[in-house]
Amino acid sequence: MLSVLFLCTANAARSQLAEAIVNQRYAKHFIAYSAGTHPKGIDPRTLTLLTQQGLSGKALSSKTIQQLENQLQRQKGQPVLFNFIITLCDSAKQECALLPNDAAILHWNLPDPAAENGDALFEQVFVELELRLAEFVRFNHNPAAALQIAPIDVFKQFSDNTRLQILMLIEDEQRLSVNQLCVALEESQPKVSRHLALLRDCKLLSTTRKGQQVFYHLNPLLPKWVAQTLSTTRVANPSYINQPITRIRELANPNLTTPFVNQD
CATH class of the missing domain: 1.10.10.10 (Winged helix-like DNA-binding domain superfamily/Winged helix DNA-binding domain)
Incomplete structure (x- = not known):
């Protein structure tokens, strides 16, 4: 099972949506987590949109990277290593360099839907995440199965x-x-x-x-x-x-x- 960490500033919308999509649509190959550099709590529109898309938000919580690492270390009894880290905003991109991890890092700079009124940007970001995650899973779900060519x-x-x-x-x-x-x-x-x-x-x-x-x-x-x-x-x-x-x-x-x- 490959692990992927989604990071954004507030851990209120983008990273929460990504975590839910991966854990509920691609659980055969991945387990996803999310955290924020400055978490502010989950935006209620995030949970509403997930419900509309047939996904659950019950397992989600807003937390810092350190809180997530402490939580996982208590559960697993060992330091946490992620296979992939995907940053979803420029602020998180800068701070993820401080993580003591050898993970493969990707950066998707998506607009923050929680910063705007209404639901339109939430829906737009959700569609963008679906497309990007489908491609990500396609190419990375089983790296040992294909030849390793530089x-x-x-x-x-x-x-x-x-x-x-x-x-x-x-x-x-x-x-x-x-x-x-x-x-x-x-x-x-x-x-x-x-x-x-x-x-x-x-x-x-x-x-x-x-x-x-x-x-x-x-x-x-x-x-x-x-x-x-x-x-x-x-x-x-x-x-x-x-x-x-x-x-x-x-x-x-x-x-x-x-x-x-x-x-x-």
Whole structure:
């Protein structure tokens, strides 16, 4: 079970909402806590909104970081270590640096709904927290299940045009051979093989053999953030590999060489 601490100034709204969302929607993987650098008590609108969203606020309380740590130390009989600390305002961001912890730290600077009249900002912040927490859980709920690849190693591969094209082509086509890639990129076999070897060494690609043919495909154990980065890059740059894709199609079917004609 991974632990996450949400921090904001007053521990009145943002951090309380985040704690409730995680503990009641993602309890399979996480246990969440919240605290404030200068707690002021829970805003009644926080509890009202949670009820409207089908969540309970009964277990929530407003407290300082020290009060939370003392409480958890009494319960567990040992110093408290959090896997993640997520600060929800700039003030808490500055003060969390003082915590004696090796936690992974994220900063989401959300507006304080308790500082304004009405419920509109509460609802807006709740929706924002839902979106951010869903993404956070997706990428962090089971870190041991995926390969551990350093971001610098991934972006080194992305920074080379040939290797990026290879990755995008394989992301599109699922699996490709050295011969197909040579035709697509109009590069020599030694050069393509050298790039493929680098991609295998950093575990971005794996291979499957079919008869005498070796096919390259994305490593099925890729961390989700790596797979999404590649997918997003492909979708956001749809024409980047147009010509290599066309060459692969022509290799598979030489008759597909006539360009489309506008019939309008």
